[in-house]
Amino acid sequence: MTPAPTKVVRWDATARRFDPAKMQKVGLFETPRFFLDLYCLEAGQQQKAHAHAESDKVYLVVEGEGAFRVGEETVRLGVGEGVLAAPGEVHGIENDSGERLVVLTFMSPPPS
Amino acid sequence: MTPAPTKVVRWDATARRFDPAKMQKVGLFETPRFFLDLYCLEAGQQQKAHAHAESDKVYLVVEGEGAFRVGEETVRLGVGEGVLAAPGEVHGIENDSGERLVVLTFMSPPPS
Numbered sequence: 119m120t121p122a123p124t125k126v127v128r129w130d131a132t133a134r135r136f137d138p139a140k141m142q143k144v145g146l147f148e149t150p151r152f153f154l155d156l157y158c159l160e161a162g163q164q165q166k167a168h169a170h171a172e173s174d175k176v177y178l179v180v181e182g183e184g185a186f187r188v189g190e191e192t193v194r195l196g197v198g199e200g201v202l203a204a205p206g207e208v209h210g211i212e213n214d215s216g217e218r219l220v221v222l223t224f225m226s227p228p229p230s
Numbered sequence: 231m232t233p234a235p236t237k238v239v240r241w242d243a244t245a246r247r248f249d250p251a252k253m254q255k256v257g258l259f260e261t262p263r264f265f266l267d268l269y270c271l272e273a274g275q276q277q278k279a280h281a282h283a284e285s286d287k288v289y290l291v292v293e294g295e296g297a298f299r300v301g302e303e304t305v306r307l308g309v310g311e312g313v314l315a316a317p318g319e320v321h322g323i324e325n326d327s328g329e330r331l332v333v334l335t336f337m338s339p340p341p342s
Contacts, residue, residue, distance in 0.1 A: 125316075128310055130309070133310075149286050152264065176259060198242025200266075226338045226339075
């Protein structure tokens with residue numbers, strides 16, 4: 119049997135995709151255990167606050183800055199910072215900066 | 231009950247830790263579902279090839295470049311690139327560059 123090709127992805131500028139209509143999700147990896155996406159938000163765009171009963175979600179900022187809600191708190195995060203939303207914690211993103219915001223997003227387990 | 235403080239981490243230069251003796255692992259998050267570490271390799275250091283029967287592992291390069299083995303393949307990855315090792319696939323890192331290498335490393339589920 120031929121081995122499956124190695125799963126290499128890019129999450130740099132060439133991988134990013136923006137849409138004036140809404141935040142874009144670029145899928146990088148997905149398995150039964152997790153997904154990894156690149157969330158791309160134009161200035162003013164958001165991911166509406168929501169919660170997952172069973173999953174952790176991690177946001178890691180790779181470009182720009184924005185307001186991240188986790189539970190009852192909202193924190194401002196920039197490049198090189200990240201935050202964890204535990205199962206059941208409400209979380210969301212508001213790109214209230216004047217620039218683009220790009221976020222590596224892990225979720226484990228992925229939605230079923 | 232006071233809400234738990236929001237779990238914010240840094241994975242920028244301030245979070246990195248190097249040791250001439252061996253690769254350093256800086257823990258960022260750990261839950262029953264995953265861990266996220268920052269692996270910091272001086273020039274010439276490595277993470278020896280190994281496998282996990284049940285877990286996915288993702289390497290994302292955030293500084294420098296190096297050789298990443300996944301299964302029977304070895305790929306060169308630089309900043310903005312990443313690779314997935316599926317359960318059972320041998321994987322490891324060789325920093326064969328002349329510079330430091332920093333890798334966000336996600337594993338799901340974490341070792342039991």
